[in-house]
Amino acid sequence: MTEQDKVSNLRSRHSELDAKLDREGDRPLPDELLVANLKREKLKIKDELASMNAL
Template sequence: MGQDARKDALNNRHAELEERLEHEATRPIPDTSVVTTLKRQKLRIKDEIHRMEAR
């Protein structure tokens, strides 16, 4: 997979996680462990995207 394709895939995954995070936050009682996990996944992806852009 080329770098551009990888970056696109990461951006798509980041957007999917954002949607899941928003959905979880709108629940009457959000599961804090799910919210934390989703936020950590988003951060890891964002960090990887920034590392790719720095190259």
């Protein structure tokens, strides 16, 4: 897997997490633990993308 493939996969995963967060936020009583975990995972991906761009 090339670095560009990895970046593409990370961006795709980041978008999927955004969609999950949106769906959960639209619920009358969102699962706050799930929301926190999704945000944490999104931040990890963002940090990884930032470190890859810094190289």
